[in-house]
Amino acid sequence: MTDTNTDTFNPDDRRRVFAAFAADYRIVAGWTGLRTRAYVDRVIEQIRPFIEHEYLSAIHLQLKTASGAVREAAVYHVSTAASTWSSDSPGDMYWNHFDGDFLGIHIEYSDIWWDLPKDTRQAFRDKHIPDWGSSSLDGVYDSLTAADDRQYSSGSYGMKRTHHS
Secondary structure (H helix, E strand, O other), X not given: OOOOXXXXXXXXXXXXXXXXXXXXXXXXXXXHOOOOHHHHHHHHXXXXXXXXXXXXXXXXXXXXXXXXXXXXXXXXXXXXXXXXXOOOOOOOOOOOOOOOOEEEEEEEEOHHHHOOOHHHHHHXXXXXXXXXXXXXXXXXXXXXXXXXXXXXXXXXXXXXXXEEO
């Protein structure tokens, strides 16, 4: 996919929306102290190309207990039909955490990604997220209560944040 303008959003719209996600990630990492600023900045830069090429359908931030249970999660669902959304400011990512907790991040791929040839996908992953392993994330947080609490949009591109606690 090329970085050309479309009828509804352009690369700058994707960058603005992604910046809101990045701010949230920095807030929760800083508040919990579970990830360094350098680590978070590196992960943001690794994910950025996936946003730029429209390869993601969702990003999951998860606060996990030492035993691996998800204590809290924020899921950022990508939308290309967000033109009527009002755009919120990033924030309110002050999660309670305890010794042994872990802050993880997972990505879900879009149909555009899955339409690419397998070798193209692997080469892109190898280039941008070489140290990421595979994940069996199902994206279901049945034991937690979900609430849509923020939406970030520019043009018709957006991310709706759903908080699970």
